[in-house]
Each structure stands twice: as C-alpha cells, then as structure tokens.
Amino acid sequence: MIDSQLYERFGLTAPVIGFAQKELEELRPRFDAIDENAEAAQLRVIDAMQQARVDAACFASTNGYGYDDVGRDKLEKVYAHLFGTDDALVRPQITCGTHALSLALHAVLRPGDELISPVGQPYETLKSVIGIKEARNSLAEYGVSYKQIELKDDFSFDYDAIRESITEKTRMMTIQRSKGYQVRPSFSARQIGELIAFIKDIDPSIICMVDNCYGEFVEDVEPSHLGADLTVGSLIKNPGGGLAPLGGYIAGRGDLIEQCAYMLTSPGLGKEVGASLSVLPAFYQGLFLAPTVTASALKGAIFAASVYEDLGFDVLPGKYDERHDIIQAVTLGSAERVIAFCRGIQAGAPVDAYVTPEPWDMPGYDCQVIMAAGAFVSGSSIELSADAPIREPYAVYFQGGLTWPHAKLGIMKSLQQLVDERLVEVHE
Numbered sequence: 243m244i245d246s247q248l249y250e251r252f253g254l255t256a257p258v259i260g261f262a263q264k265e266l267e268e269l270r271p272r273f274d275a276i277d278e279n280a281e282a283a284q285l286r287v288i289d290a291m292q293q294a295r296v297d298a299a300c301f302a303s304t305n306g307y308g309y310d311d312v313g314r315d316k317l318e319k320v321y322a323h324l325f326g327t328d329d330a331l332v333r334p335q336i337t338c339g340t341h342a343l344s345l346a347l348h349a350v351l352r353p354g355d356e357l358i359s360p361v362g363q364p365y366e367t368l369k370s371v372i373g374i375k376e377a378r379n380s381l382a383e384y385g386v387s388y389k390q391i392e393l394k395d396d397f398s399f400d401y402d403a404i405r406e407s408i409t410e411k412t413r414m415m416t417i418q419r420s421k422g423y424q425v426r427p428s429f430s431a432r433q434i435g436e437l438i439a440f441i442k443d444i445d446p447s448i449i450c451m452v453d454n455c456y457g458e459f460v461e462d463v464e465p466s467h468l469g470a471d472l473t474v475g476s477l478i479k480n481p482g483g484g485l486a487p488l489g490g491y492i493a494g495r496g497d498l499i500e501q502c503a504y505m506l507t508s509p510g511l512g513k514e515v516g517a518s519l520s521v522l523p524a525f526y527q528g529l530f531l532a533p534t535v536t537a538s539a540l541k542g543a544i545f546a547a548s549v550y551e552d553l554g555f556d557v558l559p560g561k562y563d564e565r566h567d568i569i570q571a572v573t574l575g576s577a578e579r580v581i582a583f584c585r586g587i588q589a590g591a592p593v594d595a596y597v598t599p600e601p602w603d604m605p606g607y608d609c610q611v612i613m614a615a616g617a618f619v620s621g622s623s624i625e626l627s628a629d630a631p632i633r634e635p636y637a638v639y640f641q642g643g644l645t646w647p648h649a650k651l652g653i654m655k656s657l658q659q660l661v662d663e664r665l666v667e668v669h670e
C-alpha cells in the first residue's frame with residue numbers, strides 16, 4: 243500500500259482514504275478478471291498489427307490527395323482484422339463518433355427506405371441526423387422514414403414488436419450498445435448478436451449497424467464478430483487509447499464500407515484519397531494502448547459504483563453487475579451533490595485542475611449541465627470525465643481514466659469534496 247501522505251497532499255483525509263482502501267480490497271478479484279480480459283485484447287491487437295505487417299513506414303506524414311498512404315491503408319487492415327470484418331474506414335476526416343454514424347446512415351439509406359431503432363431512442367446527437375429533431379440534411383429530409391421500438395419494462399428487446407415493425411421498406415437497423423445518458427442497462431455484444439440473428443432470420447437483407455461507442459475492448463468480442471454489418475465508433479473514446487486527437491471508425495462488410503468511403507470523399511474516389519497528415523502514429527499507438535486504457539476506465543467505473551453504492555446511492559450498473567461499456571451512472575439526489583462530485587473529479591485532473599466547473603446552459607439541453615474534464619484531448623471521454631444535467635433525479639455520468647491510479651484519485655477527490663461540504667458522511 244502506498245504512503246497515505248501522498249494522498250494527503252491532494253487534500254484527502256484519513257476517513258476517505260481508509261474507506262476507499264476497504265472498498266478496493268473487495269474489488270481485487272474483479273480487477274483480476276478485467277486484467278485478464280485486457281491481456282487477451284492486447285494479444286488480439288498485436289496479432290492484428292503483425293498480420294498487417296505494420297512497420298515504421300506506416301508512421302510517415304502524408305499530404306495532398308494522399309494516394310498511396312500506406313500507413314492509412316494498413317491501419318484500416320488492422321481494424322478490419324481486429325473487428326473480424328472485410329474492411330474498415332478509420333480516418334481523421336471522420337471528425338467524431340456522431341459523424342461516423344451519420345456517414346454510415348447517409349451512405350446506406352436511400353429515399354423511401356426505412357430505418358428502425360429496435361432499442362428505444364438513440365443517442366442525443368443522432369436525433370438531428372435521423373430527423374427526430376428537425377434539422378437540415380437529416381435523413382427525414384431525404385425521404386428516409388424512421389421507427390423506434392421501445393424496450394420492454396425489464397429493458398429486454400420487444401421481439402414481437404420488432405417483428406411486426408419490419409416491412410419491405412425496412413432497409414437498416416441502428417442498435418446502440420451503450421446506454422449513453424439514458425437510464426437503461428447497456429447491452430452485451432452477445433445480446434446484440436442475438437437481436438441481429440433474430441432480425442436476419444426475418445429478412446437477411448436488412449443491414450444491421452451497431453453504435454459501438456464506449457463498448458470497444460470491454461468484452462472478449464465485438465458486435466462485428468456476431469453479425470453486425472457495420473460497427474461504428476469514436477476514436478476519442480476507447481479505441482483511440484487516449485492518444486488519438488480526433489477521428490472515427492466504421493468496420494464492416496466490404497460493399498458497405500465502399501459506400502461509406504464514397505460518401506466521405508466522393509463517388510469514384512472512395513478510400514483512395516484522404517491524406518492522414520501526421521496523425522497515424524497516434525492512431526496506431528492509441529489502438530495499441532486501448533485494451534489497458536479501457537481496463538483502467540473499467541476499474542474506475544467499478545470503483546465508483548462500489549464506493550457510492552455502499553454509501554447508499556443508486557448506481558447503474560451496480561457494483562457486482564457485468565460491464566458492457568465504461569459509463570457509470572450515480573444518482574446523487576441533489577444539485578449540490580452533483581456539483582460537488584464534478585468539482586472533485588476536476589480537482590484530481592492533470593490539466594485544468596485549478597478550474598472550478600459550473601453548471602451552464604449547454605445548447606441542445608432543456609436544463610443546465612455541469613461537466614468536469616481535465617483532458618489532454620478536448621472533449622475526450624476516454625479521459626477521466628463526468629457530466630450531469632442539473633435536474634431530477636440528479637444523476638452524474640462518470641467515465642474514463644487513462645490510468646487506473648488517476649481514476650482512483652479522481653473518485654477519491656469526488657468523495658472528499660462531498661465530505662468537505664457535509665453532503666455525505668463516511669465512516670471508516
């Protein structure tokens with residue numbers, strides 16, 4: 243055990259340090275299982291890099307059209323191998339996860355087609371993409387209709403309603419793995435695989451896309467191994483390993499990846515253009531680190547669940563629940579507690595630790611939102627971060643942590659802040 247004086251330097255008091263230590267003793271077996279999963283994932287990443295014959299030439303900077311960008315082409319082979327797909331598109335020209343999802347949807351769907359979400363409402367930013375929220379250039383504006391099948395009360399798939407919703411217009415399904423900022427469990431890759439098998443059994447031509455954000459490397463398989471035609475995510479989350487400064491990926495069936503490439507650059511040019519400038523070393527090295535970085539974030543999420551569940555708060559997932567993504571929700575029950583939690587996370591950051599987060603009127607939200615992040619990459623949520631809408635039930639969403647010791651410090655600081663403001667009592 244490390245000298246607690248090191249923690250005292252960060253304003254942590256003996257009761258908080260002692261409480262955290264006791265929680266951790268109980269978590270050791272779970273942490274061992276996470277390390278084992280990370281070990282297997284690390285081997286898969288190394289294997290994919292070896293198979294693609296990654297070498298120093300891959301790290302060169304390119305410019306202009308980017309013809310013969312060897313590093314870019316090999317990285318896409320690495321992703322395809324890792325995700326078990328024909329092909330992949332992994333590029334800095336894909337600006338973020340929302341862009342990658344929007345790209346895949348716009349590339350595949352045609353006027354008159356229908357898109358169905360069989361897992362309830364999609365992530366907030368996709369509402370404008372689909373046209374659930376009115377927006378120019380939404381799928382709705384291009385004549386693509388949309389239906390949404392709610393989950394059952396126990397959060398399972400409503401198979402009967404899904405079967406009934408499918409018509410000859412149904413071209414594509416969008417399936418979100420992570421709960422995002424909703425109150426529902428995240429789905430395992432295997433649950434998603436079962437859902438896809440059910441859909442394909444009804445109509446094998448329906449294209450199943452999985453929004454894989456926050457799920458990469460958490461389990462021993464990805465949705466792409468279990469029938470997903472397109473698997474999509476952000477590089478400033480898990481697969482970027484904290485080093486990717488931007489980007490998104492789409493892994494999937496060859497013909498569909500070609501359509502995505504035509505949409506991203508232009509018909510005819512597709513994957514042949516798109517210089518990587520100088521981001522490739524970060525994309526490769528970030529992917530290499532991603533399994534252990536994701537493991538650190540998972541440990542942080544479980545530690546937070548454990549600490550706050552034992553203090554009597556509602557947490558989702560619970561401390562003993564299986565994990566399918568890196569997000570941890572903690573319902574703190576009051577605005578003061580949510581604000582204190584976020585201030586504690588901020589105070590433990592390597593960057594911007596002197597900043598005090600305040601609730602603000604964020605565009606697109608109908609209430610104030612508070613965010614804590616002291617990140618090397620702006621907005622990166624594989625880095626330790628927390629955010630919360632200031633409204634009932636006063637839940638904070640916590641995620642990330644490039645290293646486990648940093649995640650641990652952040653969570654201890656959140657608790658210390660709550661204790662200092664007399665919003666929570668800790669008994670050793």
Ligand SMILES: *Cc1c(COP(=O)(O)O)cnc(C)c1O
Nearest residue numbers: 338339340365420422453455476
């Ligand atoms: C983060 C996220 C997105 C969007 O990714 P951005 O990179 O923020 O645009 C989409 N879906 C889910 C489930 C996410 O968690």
